[in-house]
Amino acid sequence: MTSVPFPVPHATVPFWRTELHVLDSHQSTPELPEKQDVVIIGAGFAGAALAYYLSEQDTSVPKRSITILEAREACSGATGRNGGHLRPDIFNGVAAHMKTHGLDAANNVATFELENAEALTNLIKSEEIDCDLRPVVSGAAFVDEAEAADAKKLWDDMLEKGSPALQQVTYYGPEDAERVSGIKGALALYTFPAAVLWPYKMVMHLLAAAVAAGVNLQTHTPVHAVSPEADSEGYWTLETARGAIKARHIVFATNAYTSGLLPEYANTILPCLGTCARMVATASAGPPPLPSCGIASKSPNTIHSYWGARPDGSFIVGGASSYRDKREFWYRNFDDSALIGPSIKFFAQWAGKSLVGWEEAEMKIENIWTGVMGYTSDDLPHVGAVPGKKGLYICAGFVGHGMPNVLLSAKAVAKLLRDDTPLTESGVPACYETSSERLRGARQTA
Template sequence: MLITTMAGPFPVKNATVPYWRTQLHHLDSHRSTPELPEKQDIVIIGAGFAGAALAHYLLKDSPESEPKPSITILEAREACSGATGRNGGHIRPDLFVALAARMQAQGLETANQVALFEAANAEAVVALVRDEGIDCDLRAVTTGDVFVDAAEAAKIKKLWDAMTKLNCPTLRSVTYHGPSDAERVSGIAGAKVAFTYPAHVVWPYKLVMHLLEGAVGKGVNLQTKTTVHGVSETVDGEGYWTLATARGATRAKRVVFATNAYTAGLLPEYDDAIYAARGTVCRVVPDAPATNIPLGSAGLEMESPNSIDSYYGLRQDGSIIVGGGKSAFVDDKEEWYRNYDDSTLIESTAPYFDCWAARTFTGWKGFETETESIWTGIMGYSADSAPHTGHVPFKPGQYICAGFDGHGMPNVLLCAKGLAEIIKDGRPFSETGVPAVYETSAARLRKISELVAAPTIGRAQADIYLKF
């Protein structure tokens, strides 16, 4: 039986340490059994938000009288050590700016479906945290999208005016602030236009580890520090897929790829569709309590309608989680494009963040801040700006939940819930509530590859470079 492997996208060792991973859970490097199980009903590859949420929903509401499926989660490094454990700690459903971009690219109906789905995800996370009693510092905030360039502000204002005349349900939650009050409302120096709406900040690692702890408590076998090097091209005589690891092989009736940026390492057919973008996040600590920051989080937009340069979230201890800084490194494409190395920093971001707060907030000139910690993360970008969820084409029993485009927190939970229904109940994708544009398919992969292979003008539509 042939097992295919690729040399490229796999997690590296000795990753930089994010602030979120400074208080480690007791399951961080857990192995439920000394050896890998010989065979399982379901193997999930990846112990981030997607993998943990999948396990949670696969076992949720299972009748005690019915046998539970045997489930193993394989994680290359420690639990929640990938993109989820390295993000900015936001749950920011994009209710207008990305809505406008998607409407231009894919039409109003699809744009509305995605925006409403992101809003529903945020509500679902809040409900999950409440119902499960999860201690993860979840806090409601007012967030914003802020434009400081006059020309870009004028463009987005035209889009706003046009879209307020259309049927865009999520715009009801968004407030527009023009040149006369954008700076005051946002606290961002030089703000020309701002759009504010409800959001949350969260400690993502604590959220994921709670879900993993619950899953392990229900019998899920968690195996950390176990990189999957390849998956067999066909099932064996008993109908099992074989997964190869450095610790030996394990077999599964069903395999779920919750592998985000690393998907193409095991599913080469996704090489054009999902690929890495390296980014930076840091924790900035002011020498005095943060003042004159009206918004609990915000994204500073470089271009309209959808290109964030930097973003921040306030923590209750007075520190600020800041991410992005794309303008400092975007021209050096090798630093970030298809770069899987989160063991080193993007060098130009450290000085960028050292002065970020003083440059960004009104009344902060001369204010001292310390970049207390800084880390790198690998985002799984999608060539057509939508996650891939559902059946892996032509591989019955294989499923995917990946490619969250640097925007997983307001998307992952309900994608995982929908995929769990497909796996557990055989539910059609169309009945899961997940937007149709998120469904992975051979036709979608083929279309992406055709765009990538096309001349430069065609390729640009699928090129991550345009996201910056």
């Protein structure tokens, strides 16, 4: 495999892709159009939301011509293989961003994530999207004494400094954490509102709406290269496996694979492999734990992981971080056609080791898959106009946390492209805006 990231064939099959939509391998026209106003590369959550908002908000006459180019099937990237959590990270996330980017930035990110979760929930309700949306109480649990103490210190610090999002977080100490979470040996627990859903079904609804509004969807069309500059009429050329196509505007909704087409992002957005499994209890299940939670644990007696409970009683479990110190398994790895070896043992042991009363439970790994996340050098997404390349936009680098970030980022990029509305006017945190400074910073730390 080369080190330049492109989607690979024969990807593992996630649970979410076991009920395929009629547009899964859709090609709106037998040939690619010659010239378009907008080409979106990528048909994951970001590409689908961009197409949805660009077509929905288009009042131009004639309407903008829009094509989506997707290398594999629709929603076959990270979105179709994630943990199904819509979980604004208003405790751990705020703490981490506060340390690296300051309190204001951390608060802006938390507010934006809450707004995204609300906007997506409202959209799902208003459009009656059948995607198993289920509001849950989610948790962040700590089992290691030192980590629990650090988390408590951070919590106190954040309370003192002031973070509006914390009003939605409840803290449980050592007396209550295990009972409330259902996690063995939990010493600290922070709970907050979240939701679980079937991401593929939600995204396919957005894509179907865009296609119905005239967007040309071309799956199985990998883009190999984009011209280094626009021609004299302002058109960029995209070379694809099915011929060339010209576009006045290109939006890179390519997440982990962005640097395959935009080499300036090579040290900025890094493909990192993750894994999830759908686990079903076949016998002697214990009492239900919190329906959604993450466990931070360095201890071999508990398992560092996160999960969301499905309406059918199964769990989507992710994390599997027992292999994290072996970077060759995941770092700059974009091969989602293979499983991560050590994760299979981890999933098999997950419930017995982690959940109170589940020691005798027989758990079956019903589905197991891998997926590629777009980690970024500063842990923040890249949204906005690609520096120095007029007409090119990016909405990518959503780390392991796109569900409460993508929708309003994509909506803001659609507005920026349409009428130059600055991203921050659309509510996107200033620290998400892509810039030459952030690209330079990533080169320096690489």
